[in-house]
Amino acid sequence: METSQATGVTKQSLWNGGVAPFNTGNAKLTIWIFLTGDALLFAAFLTAYAFARISSPAPWPDRAVVFSLPFIALMTFILITSSVTMASAVAASKAGDRSKTKMYLWLTVLGGLIFLGCQAFEWSTLIGEGASMKSNPWGVPLFGACFFGITGFHGAHVLSGVIINAISARRVAKNSDTPETVEASGLYWHFIDLVWVFIFTLFYLI
Amino acid sequence: MEQTHNAQSNSVKSYWIIWFILLALSVGMIILDQTRSLGRGMLIGILLVGMSVKAWLISSRFMHLKYEKRNFTLILVLSTLILAAFLFGLISVDALNVLHHLSR
Numbered sequence: 001m002e003t004s005q006a007t008g009v010t011k012q013s014l015w016n017g018g019v020a021p022f023n024t025g026n027a028k029l030t031i032w033i034f035l036t037g038d039a040l041l042f043a044a045f046l047t048a049y050a051f052a053r054i055s056s057p058a059p060w061p062d063r064a065v066v067f068s069l070p071f072i073a074l075m076t077f078i079l080i081t082s083s084v085t086m087a088s089a090v091a092a093s094k095a096g097d098r099s100k101t102k103m104y105l106w107l108t109v110l111g112g113l114i115f116l117g118c119q120a121f122e123w124s125t126l127i128g129e130g131a132s133m134k135s136n137p138w139g140v141p142l143f144g145a146c147f148f149g150i151t152g153f154h155g156a157h158v159l160s161g162v163i164i165n166a167i168s169a170r171r172v173a174k175n176s177d178t179p180e181t182v183e184a185s186g187l188y189w190h191f192i193d194l195v196w197v198f199i200f201t202l203f204y205l206i
Numbered sequence: 207m208e209q210t211h212n213a214q215s216n217s218v219k220s221y222w223i224i225w226f227i228l229l230a231l232s233v234g235m236i237i238l239d240q241t242r243s244l245g246r247g248m249l250i251g252i253l254l255v256g257m258s259v260k261a262w263l264i265s266s267r268f269m270h271l272k273y274e275k276r277n278f279t280l281i282l283v284l285s286t287l288i289l290a291a292f293l294f295g296l297i298s299v300d301a302l303n304v305l306h307h308l309s310r
Contacts, residue, residue: 022274022275022277022278023275024274024275024278032278032282036282036285036286039286039290040286040289040290040293043286043289043290043293043294044293046294047290047293047294047297048297050294050297050298050301051297051298051300051301051304054298054301054302054305055300055301055302055304055305055308056305057305057308057309064240069236069239069240072236073232073233073236076232077229077232080225080228080229080232081225083225083264083268084221084222084224084225084268086268087217087218087221087268088217088218088221091214091217091218091221092214094214095214097214100214186268186269187269190264190265190268190269191269193264193268194261194264194265194269197257197260197261197264198257198261200232201235201253201254201256201257202257205235205236205239205253206250206253
């Protein structure tokens with residue numbers, strides 16, 4: 001304990017332990033540290049895509065020709081809606097409402113599965129048209145590698161998020177989960193949505 | 207119990223408002239992109255601003271960064287943004303160099 005001579009106020013030293021840094025719990029602090037690293041992983045992927053695109057003398061494939069933007073808009077709608085259900089699950093968990101927490105978690109799982117189905121459909125359409133990691137019918141060979149690499153990693157994150165949320169929903173049903181861990185799952189899911197915001201703009205629109 | 211129930215339904219209501227704003231921004235960005243009525247530079251600028259607003263809404267309202275300690279938020283956001291900006295900035299310079307050599 002430190003006592004200030006000027007004010008006589010005693011304050012707990014932050015370096016003696018027993019104090020939660022930034023007033024956050026272990027689960028939240030840890031997930032945020034993980035998400036910062038994961039954000040930089042995607043920053044690296046998008047930077048590699050930027051390098052491929054900027055350094056290419058040949059024009060980059062026209063997104064209007066390659067993608068169906070209404071379909072991508074639908075995928076965005078599904079992911080944003082699942083973010084709302086996830087946030088509602090966290091709010092319900094904090095309020096101690098187990099049945100609503102379960103309901104919102106399962107709705108989030110459903111949204112994630114629909115998104116993955118849409119992604120799989122998009123991939124199969126492009127592969128059917130001749131796109132691969134090494135080549136594609138629209139021009140610059142690296143376009144395929146960038147597309148499948150970036151959306152593949154994002155899809156893998158969505159899949160792991162779906163699994164985590166399903167496990168969380170089951171634990172809530174058995175009353176063995178805590179609001180902190182539901183919140184940590186929620187942060188991971190919102191991060192997935194956040195990454196999609198960047199991929200949607202930088203890959204599908206620009 | 208009623209207070210926590212009211213707080214919960216107020217939270218859920220605010221999440222749907224953010225949902226609507228995010229959706230409106232996404233649709234607006236797509237329409238702007240499809241009509242191609244703006245110059246390329248202006249279009250990219252507006253899309254990047256739209257992207258940043260959406261990212262801010264998700265991180266501050268859904269991820270509750272708005273309600274965390276300010277230093278915590280600053281450490282997370284600034285470290286990521288500064289590192290990403292450095293990464294992109296330096297790589298872009300290299301990419302333009304490569305383009306210049308390949309175009310000769």
